[in-house]
Structures are given as C-alpha cells and as structure tokens.
Amino acid sequence: MIRRRKVAFWLLVLGALHGIVLCAGFFAPYDPVEQDRKNPYLPPMRLHFMDARGHLHVRPFVYGLQLRPGTYDQYVEDTTQLHPLKFFVAGDRYRLLGFFPVRLHLFGTGNERIYLAGTDAFGRDQLSRLLFGGQISLLAGLLGAGFTLLIGWCIGAVAGYYGGWRDDVLMRVAELFLALPWLYLLFAIRAFLPLTVNPLQAFFLIVAVIAAVGWARPARLVRGIVLSAKERDFVRAARGFGASNFYLLRRHILPETSSVLLTQAAILIPQYVLAEMTLSFLGLGVPEPVPSWGNLLSNLQQYSVLVSYWWIYLPAFAMVPFFLGYLGLASALQERPNAYKIERKSLGSLA
Amino acid sequence: MRNRPAMFVRHRILFRLFLCFSALLCCPTFAHAQQNDSKEELLVLSGEVGRPGGRLVVSLRGEPKTLNPLIAADARSREVIGVMQADLVHINRATQLTEPALAKSWKISPDGLTYTLVLRKGLKFSDGQPMDADDVLFSFRVYLDENTHAPQRDLLIVGGKPIVVRKLDAQTVVFQMAKPYGAAERLFDGMAILPRHLLENPFQEGKLAQIGSLSAAANQWAGLGPFRLKEYVAGQRLVLERNPYYWKSDSKGNRLPYLDELVFLFVPNADAQVLKFQSGETDMISQLGAENFSVLSRQQNGYTVTDAGPGLEYNFLFFNLNDVGEKASADLQRKQKWFREVKFRQAVSVAADREAIVRLVYQGRGAAIWGLVTPGNKRWGDANLAHPPRSLDHARVLLKEAGFSWTTGPNGESTLEDSDGKAVEFSILTSSTNADRAKMAALLQDDLKQLGMRVQVVPLEFRSLLDRVTQTKEYDACVMGIASYDADPNSDINVWLSSGGTHLWNPSQSHPATPWEAEIDRRVEEQMSAPAFEQRKKLYDRAQEILAEYQPMIFLASPDILAGAKNSVGNFHPAALEPYVLWNVEQLFLKTGRENAAR
Numbered sequence: 001m002i003r004r005r006k007v008a009f010w011l012l013v014l015g016a017l018h019g020i021v022l023c024a025g026f027f028a029p030y031d032p033v034e035q036d037r038k039n040p041y042l043p044p045m046r047l048h049f050m051d052a053r054g055h056l057h058v059r060p061f062v063y064g065l066q067l068r069p070g071t072y073d074q075y076v077e078d079t080t081q082l083h084p085l086k087f088f089v090a091g092d093r094y095r096l097l098g099f100f101p102v103r104l105h106l107f108g109t110g111n112e113r114i115y116l117a118g119t120d121a122f123g124r125d126q127l128s129r130l131l132f133g134g135q136i137s138l139l140a141g142l143l144g145a146g147f148t149l150l151i152g153w154c155i156g157a158v159a160g161y162y163g164g165w166r167d168d169v170l171m172r173v174a175e176l177f178l179a180l181p182w183l184y185l186l187f188a189i190r191a192f193l194p195l196t197v198n199p200l201q202a203f204f205l206i207v208a209v210i211a212a213v214g215w216a217r218p219a220r221l222v223r224g225i226v227l228s229a230k231e232r233d234f235v236r237a238a239r240g241f242g243a244s245n246f247y248l249l250r251r252h253i254l255p256e257t258s259s260v261l262l263t264q265a266a267i268l269i270p271q272y273v274l275a276e277m278t279l280s281f282l283g284l285g286v287p288e289p290v291p292s293w294g295n296l297l298s299n300l301q302q303y304s305v306l307v308s309y310w311w312i313y314l315p316a317f318a319m320v321p322f323f324l325g326y327l328g329l330a331s332a333l334q335e336r337p338n339a340y341k342i343e344r345k346s347l348g349s350l351a
Numbered sequence: 352m353r354n355r356p357a358m359f360v361r362h363r364i365l366f367r368l369f370l371c372f373s374a375l376l377c378c379p380t381f382a383h384a385q386q387n388d389s390k391e392e393l394l395v396l397s398g399e400v401g402r403p404g405g406r407l408v409v410s411l412r413g414e415p416k417t418l419n420p421l422i423a424a425d426a427r428s429r430e431v432i433g434v435m436q437a438d439l440v441h442i443n444r445a446t447q448l449t450e451p452a453l454a455k456s457w458k459i460s461p462d463g464l465t466y467t468l469v470l471r472k473g474l475k476f477s478d479g480q481p482m483d484a485d486d487v488l489f490s491f492r493v494y495l496d497e498n499t500h501a502p503q504r505d506l507l508i509v510g511g512k513p514i515v516v517r518k519l520d521a522q523t524v525v526f527q528m529a530k531p532y533g534a535a536e537r538l539f540d541g542m543a544i545l546p547r548h549l550l551e552n553p554f555q556e557g558k559l560a561q562i563g564s565l566s567a568a569a570n571q572w573a574g575l576g577p578f579r580l581k582e583y584v585a586g587q588r589l590v591l592e593r594n595p596y597y598w599k600s601d602s603k604g605n606r607l608p609y610l611d612e613l614v615f616l617f618v619p620n621a622d623a624q625v626l627k628f629q630s631g632e633t634d635m636i637s638q639l640g641a642e643n644f645s646v647l648s649r650q651q652n653g654y655t656v657t658d659a660g661p662g663l664e665y666n667f668l669f670f671n672l673n674d675v676g677e678k679a680s681a682d683l684q685r686k687q688k689w690f691r692e693v694k695f696r697q698a699v700s701v702a703a704d705r706e707a708i709v710r711l712v713y714q715g716r717g718a719a720i721w722g723l724v725t726p727g728n729k730r731w732g733d734a735n736l737a738h739p740p741r742s743l744d745h746a747r748v749l750l751k752e753a754g755f756s757w758t759t760g761p762n763g764e765s766t767l768e769d770s771d772g773k774a775v776e777f778s779i780l781t782s783s784t785n786a787d788r789a790k791m792a793a794l795l796q797d798d799l800k801q802l803g804m805r806v807q808v809v810p811l812e813f814r815s816l817l818d819r820v821t822q823t824k825e826y827d828a829c830v831m832g833i834a835s836y837d838a839d840p841n842s843d844i845n846v847w848l849s850s851g852g853t854h855l856w857n858p859s860q861s862h863p864a865t866p867w868e869a870e871i872d873r874r875v876e877e878q879m880s881a882p883a884f885e886q887r888k889k890l891y892d893r894a895q896e897i898l899a900e901y902q903p904m905i906f907l908a909s910p911d912i913l914a915g916a917k918n919s920v921g922n923f924h925p926a927a928l929e930p931y932v933l934w935n936v937e938q939l940f941l942k943t944g945r946e947n948a949a950r
Contacts, residue, residue: 035797037707072714073645093763101762121711121790122797195819195826196778196807283783288793288808302786303622304642308649 003335010329017322021134025094027106028128029114033289034092036113036123039065041073041309044118044126052079059084064112073308083109118311120299124289130315133291137280138322140206140292141273145265147211148272149218153254153261156222161230161249171223174216182213183278190284199290206279206286210272218264222257229256259333266330270323277319293319391473392455393600400601401921401940406612408633409933410624414617415589418572418580419563420543421493421501426929431589431615434936435477436543437575437598439468439487440536444926444934447729447838449536453482453544453575453598454524463531463882468539470522475596476546477579478570484518489547491516493554500560506538510880531880533887537839546573565589577608577937589615599937609940620784628654634920634941637931639913640787641714647915656915659925661718661727664834666791668703668779668905670696672856673824674864686777686827689769694753696902698746701739702798708908712790717910722895723846725909727927728838730884733892736899746802757803767803776805777827780819783810785832791907792830821858830907831855836929840878840891847875847894856903867901919943 020027045062061084065075089108096102108114117127159170186209197205229235235252243251273293279285280294281301288295296315299305305312415428420436423429441452451457454468474482494503495513507514510530517525528535549572553559563572569580575598578591591613599607616633618624625643628636631653639647639656647656670690675683689695705719718725721739724732739745754770767775781792792808799806811819819826833853835842845851849863849872863869871894878890898904914925914932922938925931933939 033797035794037704037711037794040711071645072710095762122793123711195780195809195811198807283810289796302642303625304640304646307646308642 003332006332006335007329010325010332014322014325014329017325018138021131021138023096024128024131024135025096025102026104028125028131029091029105029108029116030125030128031092031094032124032129032132032291034124036119036125038067039113039115039119039123040121042075042115042119042123043309044311045115046077047085047116048082051082057082057084061085062109062112062114081112083112083114085114086110117314118309120296120312121305126296126311126314129291129296130293130318133293133296133315134318136203136286136290136292137273137276137294137319140203140210140276141269141271143207144210144214144272144275145268147207148214148268149261149265151211151215152218153222153257155215156219157226157249157254157257159219160223160226161245161253163227167223171220174219177213177216180213183282185213186279186284197287199286202286206276206284209279210275214268214272218261218268221260221264225257225260226253229253263330263333266326266333270319270326273319273322391598392471393598393606394451394455394471395600395602395604396607396938397602398935398938399922400603400605401609401938402942403605403609403940404611405609405941406614407610407635407920407939407941408614408616409635410616410618410627410633411589412618412620412624414586415565415615417563418565418567419560420545421499421503421563422560424502430930430933431591432543433541433576433930434578434591434613434933435574435576435580438539438542439470439544440539442537442540442837442928444928444930445924447928449534449540452539454539457536459536463535463880464528466526466528466535467519468524468526470524471598472522474575474598476548476573476575477594477596478546478549478573479596480546480548480573482544482546482575483521484524485521486544486547487524488516488518489551489554490542490545493545493550493559494542496554498557499554503542507542509535531882533879533881534839534841537837537841540837544575549573578613581612587617589617591615597937601938608937610936613936628915631917635914635916635923635932637912637914637925637933639915641712641716641910641913644716644913644915645714653919654915654917656913657923657925658716659912659914659927659931661725661909662834662912662927662931663725663727663836663838663909664832665720665723665725665909666788666830666832666907667723668699668795668828668830668907669856669903670828671824671826672864672903674857675824679825683825683827685773689775689777690828692753693901694749695755696905698749698753698802699799700902700905701742701749702746702802703795703905703907704741704798705907706741708791708794711794712787713908713910716913717908720906720909722899722906723843723904724840724895727909727912728835731838731840731888731891733895735892736895743801750802765803766805774805775803776807778807778809780809780811780816780826780829782813782816782831784813787910788830788832795830795907820855821852829855834929838928840875840887844875844879848872865901867897868903871897 042065045065047060047062049057049060051057061082063077063079063082066078068074068076085107086109087107089105089110090103091105091108093101093103115125115127117130119126120129155170155174159167189209193205230253235248238248238252276285276292277294277297280292281298283298285294286292293315299312411427411430413427415431416425417423417428418432418435420432423432438452439454440449440457442448443450453470453474455471456469458467459465470484470487476482491507491514493499494501495507509528509532512529515527517527519525550559550562553562565583566585573579577594577597579594581592582590593608593611597607601607616627618627621638621640621643624636625639625647627633629647644656671683671687672690675687709715709717709719722733722736726732750767755775756768757765758768759765769775779792779795781788789808789810796806796808816829820829833846845853846855848854849857849860849868852858854860857864863872874890874894878887881887881890912925912927912931916923916932919942921940921942922935923932924935926934928934
C-alpha cells in the first residue's frame with residue numbers, strides 16, 4: 001500500500017499549497033493593487049534576529065528601508081528603529097474565500113510596511129501579488145484542465161463507442177486542433193474581441209481558449225480506451241443481457257477511463273497554469289492591475305528590470321512546488337494498481 | 352567650477368568675433384580676393400578642434416525605410432537623412448536659434464512677406480557637382496508639386512497659398528509669401544536641397560518616389576550633408592562615408608566632418624540598443640529610458656551617460672471629444688457627456704499625481720508639466736501658467752459641482768456616479784510598445800480610483816491605437832506623447848488648430864466645435880503672422896492659458912533627454928531637439944586615434 005500512501009502524500013502537499021493560495025488574503029499582508037509610491041522597486045526586507053548593536057531578539061524583526069539620497073531605486077537599511085514582526089494582526093479588509101469579510105492577516109508590523117518579497121515599479125507588495133496572482137493562475141489551470149477533460153472525455157467516448165463515420169469526423173477534427181498554431185490563433189481571437197475586457201471576462205476567455213485548443217489529446221486517449229473496452233467479454237456479456245448503450249457506457253466502459261483521466265489531469269493542470277502565464281506574459285491575459293503569475297513575470301520583458309531587480313523573478317519560482325506536486329501525483333497515480341483494472345477484471349471474468 | 356569652461360568659451364568666441372571684425376575692417380579687398388581664389392565660402396564652426404579619421408557606430412531601432420527626403424515619414428529615415436542632407440537655414444539644436452547654413456545670410460523685407468537668401472559660394476553636392484540657385488528652385492518646385500506628395504508641402508503653404516520662389520542670380524533666391532509668417536526662416540530647417548542634375552529626369556517622368564531606396568546605387572542620389580552613402584547590408588547596417596565636399600570647417604580651417612565613416616546598426620528595440628552600447632559595439636546612444644539610463648550609469652566603464660535636461664516631449668491624457676454622431680454606440684455617447692464637462696476634465700487633471708509619474712516612470716529624470724511647452728523649451732514657456740498641486744479634495748469639489756455623486760458599495764469602496772445614477776467607468780488606451788506610457792496610465796488608473804472612477808488600461812499596438820484615435824474614433828481616453836521637432840510654436844501648429852490632424856481630442860474639424868477652440872485658433876493664427884517675438888509670445892501665452900483652463904489635454908510629464916557616449920568620442924553634446932546626439936555629427940571625433948575599422 002506504499003503507492004496509496006504516495007498518492008495521499010502528494011495530495012496533502014498540493015492541498016496545503018492550494019490552501020495557502022486560496023486564503024491569499026490571510027497570508028498576504030496587503031491589498032495586491034495598493035500602490036506605495038514612495039517605495040518603488042524596494043528589495044525584499046531581511047528578517048533579523050540580531051540587531052545592529054549585537055542584541056539577540058526572540059521575535060524576528062525588520063529594519064525600515066530608505067531611499068539613498070539622489071537615487072530612485074537604491075535603498076539603505078535604517079537601523080535606528082526596528083519593527084518586530086507581529087502575527088495575526090488586523091490590516092486591510094479582504095474577503096476570505098471570496099465571501100467572508102475579514103481584516104485578520106497572518107503577519108504585519110503595525111506601523112511600518114513590511115515587504116518580505118520586495119515591491120514592483122509602483123511600490124506594490126510583491127508577496128501579496130504573488131499569492132493573489134496564484135489564485136488566478138491556478139484557477140485558470142484547474143478550470144482549463146477540467147473543461148478540457150470534460151470535452152475530451154465526451155468526444156472520445158462518442159468517437160470510440162459508436163465508431164464509423166462519427167469516429168472519422170471527430171478524430172479528423174481533433175487532428176485539426178492538434179495541428180493548429182494556437183498561439184497565433186489566440187492573437188487573432190483577441191484582436192476580434194471588444195477593446196475593453198474586464199478582468200473576469202478576460203479570465204474566462206483564457207479558460208475557454210485553453211480548453212478549446214487542448215481537448216484533442218485527451219479525446220484520443222479516451223477513444224483508445226473505449227475502443228478496447230467495448231470489445232471486452234464483460235461488456236459483450238452485458239450487451240447480451242440487453243443492456244442499453246447508455247447503460248454500457250455509464251456502468252462498464254467509462255469507469256475504465258477514470259485512471260487515465262486522473263493522470264491526464266495531473267499533467268494538464270501545471271501545463272495550463274503555464275499556458276495562462278504565457279498568455280498573460282504576452283498581454284493576452286487578465287489586465288493590470290489584477291495580478292497573475294504571468295502578469296507579474298511580464299515585467300521582466302524590460303531589460304532594465306531583468307538586470308536590476310532580482311525579486312521580480314520570484315513568481316517564476318513560486319510555481320515550482322506546485323508543478324512538483326502535480327507531477328509527483330501524476331507518477332504516483334500511474335503506479336496505482338487500478339491502472340491495470342481492465343486486465344484483472346477480464347481475468348476475473350474468465351475464471 | 353562649472354562656470355569656468357563656459358566663460359572660457361564665451362571669451363574665445365568674443366576673441367574670434369573681434370578677429371573677424373578687424374579682418375573685415377582692415378583688408379576687405381584681401382578677403383574678397385581669397386574668396387575668389389578658392390571660390391569656396393566655408394562655414395567656420397567653433398568648438399573643440401578634433402582629429403580626423405575613424406569610424407563611429409550608432410544603432411537605430413529598426414531599418415530606415417528610405418533615404419529619399421520626399422517620402423520619408425518615419426523617425427529612423429529622418430535620422431539618417433539628417434546626416435546626408437543639408438538645408439538653407441538651420442536651427443542650432445543647442446541654442447534653438449536659426450543659423451546660416453547653405454544660405455550664408457538672409458534678409459526680410461519690412462512687410463515680412465519677402466525673404467532674400469544669399470547662398471554660399473563654391474557649394475558642391477556629395478558627388479562633386481556644383482550647387483546653385485537652380486537647385487534651390489528645383490527643390491522647392493518638387494516639394495510644392497502636388498504629385499510628389501512630399502510631407503514638407505503643408506509647411507510651405509502660408510496663408511493658403513504656396514510660397515513663390517524666384518531666382519535673382521546664381522547666388523540669390525527670393526521667397527515670397529502671401530501672408531506674413533513669424534519666424535519663416537525656421538521653415539527652411541529640414542528642407543533638403545535636392546540635386547537637380549540627378550533628379551530632373553525622374554521628376555519629369557513622375558518617378559521620384561522610386562529613387563533613394565536603401566539598396567539603390569550610391570550614385571543615384573547626392574546630398575549636401577556631412578556624409579554620403581557607402582554600403583547598405585539589408586537587415587544589418589548602413590555605412591555612410593565622409594562627404595569630401597562638405598561646406599563646413601573647424602576654427603583651424605580643417606574641413607569637416609572629422610569622421611571617415613558613420614555606421615548605423617539596425618537593432619529591434621530600445622533594450623537591444625542598450626545591450627549593444629553596453630557591450631561596446633556602438634559608440635553613442637540616445638533616447639534612453641530612465642531605467643536603462645540608471646542601468647548604464649551604475650556600471651560606467653569606458654563610457655559616460657549624460658542627462659541633458661528636459662526635452663520637448665510632452666505626455667498627456669485626452670478624452671474623446673469628437674462629435675461622433677449617431678453612428679457611435681450609446682455607451683460612448685453617455686460617456687462623452689462626462690468628458691465634455693470641463694469640470695470633469697479639471698478634476699481628472701487635479702487628481703493626477705504628476706510628481707509620482709516623474710519619480711516612478713522617469714526615476715526623477717523628467718519634469719511635471721501643466722502645458723504643452725516643456726521646460727526644455729527655452730523661449731516659449733508661459734511663466735503665468737498655473738501649476739495647481741495635486742488635490743483629491745479639490746477634484747471631489749469640482750465633480751460635485753458638475754453634478755456627480757458617490758455611492759458606497761458593499762465592500763466599502765465608493766463609486767462615482769453621474770446625475771443619471773450611472774457609474775463612471777471608462778478605458779484609457781496606451782501604446783503597448785511604450786512601457787513609460789503604460790506606467791503613466793497605471794498610475795492614473797489608481798489616482799482616479801480614489802475618486803471612485805473605474806478605469807481600465809488597454810495597451811494597444813501603436814498603429815491600431817492611432818487608427819482608433821484619428822479614424823474610427825472608437826475610444827474613451829488615451830495617453831499619448833508628442834515630441835516637438837522644434838522649439839518654435841509653429842511646429843505644434845497641428846495640435847493647436849482645430850483643423851489640425853493632431854488636434855487629437857477632436858482632429859480635423861471643419862470649424863471649431865467650441866468657442867474656446869475658436870479662441871485658440873485665432874490666437875495661434877495671429878501669432879503666426881505677428882512679426883515680433885514679444886507679440887507672438889503674448890498671443891501664444893494666452894493660447895496656453897486657454898488650453899490649461901479647458902483641459903482638453905491633461906498634460907502629465909516630460910522626460911529628460913538621456914544619452915551616452917564612449918569617453919573616446921569628442922564634441923559629444925546631446926541637445927533637447929532631434930536628433931539628440933547626431934545634430935553636430937560633423938564635429939564628432941574619436942580622441943584616441945584608434946582605428947576601429949577592423950570591427
């Protein structure tokens with residue numbers, strides 16, 4: 001049962017990571033669109049335990065950063081006053097899980113603003129933007145993968161089960177979609193859409209586009225499984241007893257595809273998170289000032305940002321644990337004994 | 352310390368003037384004889400005497416489209432043409448005043464209608480052929496010919512009639528205008544004198560537009576500028592060589608230009624220009640963004656970057672005030688009701704945090720502006736123009752007076768509503784390739800959010816943005832920037848006049864839509880024909896004040912001119928006017944004497 005434990009482990013990891021992003025309002029100290037115009041491109045503040053005079057503190061603290069006179073992006077630590085980190089403080093109002101109005105934040109310092117991951121060109125807190133940006137990017141990945149699999153599942157099942165001209169037509173269309181240069185297609189679609197797209201519309205547009213271009217591969221996978229499953233003895237037997245097409249699909253054939261779908265999901269979700277990032281990076285995603293990982297990274301298109309402010313890269317690293325989690329889950333799922341359900345069942349029916 | 356070199360230069364100029372003066376007084380016959388002898392009247396430039404030779408490399412953002420000044424519309428073509436061609440009267444980019452060029456002097460008749468220009472003697476095109484008054488006549492005939500579609504044509508129509516050009520003798524040309532035109536000699540700047548001996552036939556055949564492409568043979572065209580075409584490698588570079596017949600010399604009598612070769616490398620964008628400069632592949636860089644400027648100034652090895660002070664670029668926000676009629680959507684018509692409200696525009700202006708724009712977008716290397724004339728313009732700024740500080744309270748008062756009100760939403764955010772109870776929301780267009788303006792729009796978005804306006808920023812590819820603003824007129828508001836090519840107000844005439852094509856908030860009107868636009872038209876047209884500077888200034892000041900009162904353009908900020916050059920480049924003096932670093936290209940030289948031809 002080591003395999004089951006592996007799956008549980010990865011699920012737990014992913015659950016924790018998603019929980020953090022889901023409750024971004026609580027973990028993020030500030031509103032992600034709030035501009036602190038006095039502090040553009042402020043580097044991440046260091047957490048200290050030892051102060052400038054060599055005294056050790058139990059509670060970690062930060063020093064405020066001040067612009068070096070005559071510069072616009074060079075900061076020095078102001079060691080005259082330390083700002084201890086406080087936990088569970090009241091701050092900006094936000095809505096937990098989108099519903100409950102709350103003011104509680106995991107940490108803060110009270111008076112001085114704290115930027116543990118630095119700020120961007122407008123002095124917006126990079127950590128808060130990172131966490132809130134994850135909501136958009138991950139949700140786009142999850143929803144996109146969900147829709148893709150739903151469409152692919154339906155089309156694959158129909159094509160595989162009914163065969164004949166339906167199979168031909170659907171699979172040729174699928175091949176057409178596989179061959180599409182979809183990035184350019186996206187640019188074309190965006191050009192035809194109205195000028196102003198509000199963030200919500202833009203978000204669903206991304207999800208729809210991702211799902212629309214991605215369904216072909218899972219559809220072909222599902223079709224293959226359905227094709228082989230419908231010739232199994234237990235399916236033939238059920239048909240012999242007078243089972244309807246719908247009953248056969250629902251009861252006997254589609255359950256065979258579940259492990260493939262789960263594995264596909266674990267592979268597709270990170271892929272689609274990446275797709276959202278690519279689209280936002282290219283300016284096709286959610287508009288400013290709403291953060292998404294792609295939006296955050298698109299700042300790096302400027303050479304000066306690229307060479308001057310390393311903390312703008314952080315969103316690129318934020319996705320690494322998520323991707324590891326999903327890929328770990330995918331491989332654990334592939335190892336599961338259920339993956340060989342068909343063989344076992346058919347053996348069982350022989351015996 | 353800083354004053355000393357300036358004083359020194361001034362003394363040197365005085366001294367030189369004194370020398371010239373005494374020479375004229377003492378032996379006029381000798382001077383005359385010398386002229387006859389050499390048959391050449393070179394223009395002598397002051398400034399550091401350099402050493403001849405070497406090759407200077409600069410980069411261009413993309414390839415120039417043409418070397419033909421008659422069809423060049425893009426900035427890159429104009430930059431290259433600028434070093435290959437010459438004009439009769441030139442605007443000195445450093446002093447912003449006019450100076451003799453191909454014409455050694457000019458006279459204005461008392462009624463201000465007739466300009467008599469006397470050409471230098473012994474002028475030669477870059478192919479060695481002599482240039483005289485016939486070439487001038489030919490050039491202006493070509494510019495004024497309707498079939499040529501030269502962009503210069505509009506400038507040469509004064510008072511509704513084209514300028515009439517006559518030849519008095521081989522050295523003297525008379526320009527006759529239908530109406531007095533203030534500072535008409537500035538018109539000649541940028542009007543390249545064309546080689547009649549090469550272009551007469553193509554002109555008669557109507558084939559002028561086909562000539563002067565980059566790949567054409569070098570002998571197809573000749574100019575009077577410091578450099579001439581040597582080699583063009585498509586997609587990579589354009590190599591120009593020294594024009595041996597150039598008509599300027601330094602104070603020691605050495606014929607300019609100093610450089611043997613000038614190379615333009617084609618690179619895709621501003622960041623690539625920075626990389627090339629940083630790696631030492633190019634010798635100079637201009638039009639630097641503030642952020643790239645700070646990257647370069649952090650690690651200066653072998654080069655120096657300079658902040659040449661405020662330029663003439665003005666960035667602004669404007670609303671769609673076009674009379675769009677029934678064809679527009681009801682949505683836009685509703686929004687235009689707000690936009691047409693003067694107090695609404697004033698409120699937006701007063702809420703804009705210009706100081707933050709200068710700090711966050713330009714890293715302090717720029718200036719907040721409240722009018723079209725930037726601090727980089729030395730003579731035309733209006734000292735009386737109000738600079739109201741940012742005040743959200745004042746903005747709220749203005750909006751309240753205009754009938755707007757606020758409601759508070761469930762999340763505690765306040766929303767501005769008009770008198771019909773509709774929420775105020777609109778979009779601001781910006782060019783997707785201009786990071787600075789996108790940032791300005793993002794700052795404005797946040798400023799206006801504090802007034803309860805919901806604003807969306809829409810980055811758009813520049814050409815489709817221009818199409819929306821000037822053709823289809825389907826937009827709410829737009830952030831744009833214009834860089835005047837000259838400090839004289841007449842260079843912005845199409846922004847001021849309601850009939851102008853860049854009167855962006857409502858371009859190309861058949862007659863002024865509002866009384867205040869009519870008033871601006873009147874003032875600006877009057878100043879065009881006023882002869883004295885003081886008179887023109889007074890009228891122009893008034894026009895600036897009207898613009899500031901009605902806020903059809905909400906002026907935001909003007910960036911400094913940031914440029915850089917290797918320490919080995921001599922006479923590097925970036926100016927506030929285009930072309931920022933190549934304006935004195937004939938005087939640029941390489942100090943070390945290193946032959947970098949092996950590159």
